[in-house]
Amino acid sequence: MKYMxxxxxxxxxxxxxxxxxxEGIPEWSQKDLQAMFDHMGAIxxxxxxxxxxxxxQGLAEPAQTRLISRGKNGVEITDGPYGETKEMLAGYWLLDCASFERVTEIAARVLECPTPANSPDYPIVVRPIGEVPDTVES
Incomplete structure (x- = not known):
């Protein structure tokens, strides 16, 4: 089964x-960054x-984001980041695992990533990728 x-x-x-x-988000040192890269690289x-x-893939910072939406006057384009958004997608893995339990084990390992003391903790989101049926009835 495939998972994101x-x-x-x-x-x-x-x-x-x-x-x-x-405030509430400590500065990362080069040593902190290297520890994170080493941990993720090992995974x-x-x-x-x-x-x-x-x-x-790791994604670029939210400040480089663009939101394209449908507005009253057609397509609206807004540059990020967005004040109303607390957190956004920072990176992802596409995995092909035998079970939900296995991908959960992997997510738990990602949570062990070293960060500076008092850094915010975010959950890991795991979603199965929908399988398209071989035949579609019309």
């Missing part, structure tokens, strides 16, 4: 990783070796 496993973050988290901490390597990894 998603990690969340806020613009302030990206700022902290760039050396600009804020990716293990998933590639097991054949469960389809794709994994």
């Amino acid at each position: 496993m998603m990690v969340l973050a806020s613009q302030a988290d990206y700022d902290a990783q760039s050396g600009k901490g804020a 990716n390597n293990d998933l590639a070796e097991s054949g469960e990894l389809i794709d994994a």
Whole structure:
């Protein structure tokens, strides 16, 4: 079964990783960043070796986001970040795992990622990818 496993973050988290901490979000050092990259890299390597990894990507900061929506006068385009949004998708894995239990184990491992003390904790979101039936009745 295929799953999408998603990690969340806020613009302030990206700022902290760039050396600009804020209230409640400590600044990341180069050592902190390297520990995170090492942890995530080890997970990716293990998933590639097991054949469960389809794709994994970190996403650019929310400040580089664009929202395209339908407005009263047609298409509206808004640049991010969005004040009403606490956190956004920061990265994802596309996985092919034998069970929901297995992808849950992987998500728990991601949660063990080292971060600076007092950093915000975000949940990992896991969603099965819908299977399209072989035949569709009309």
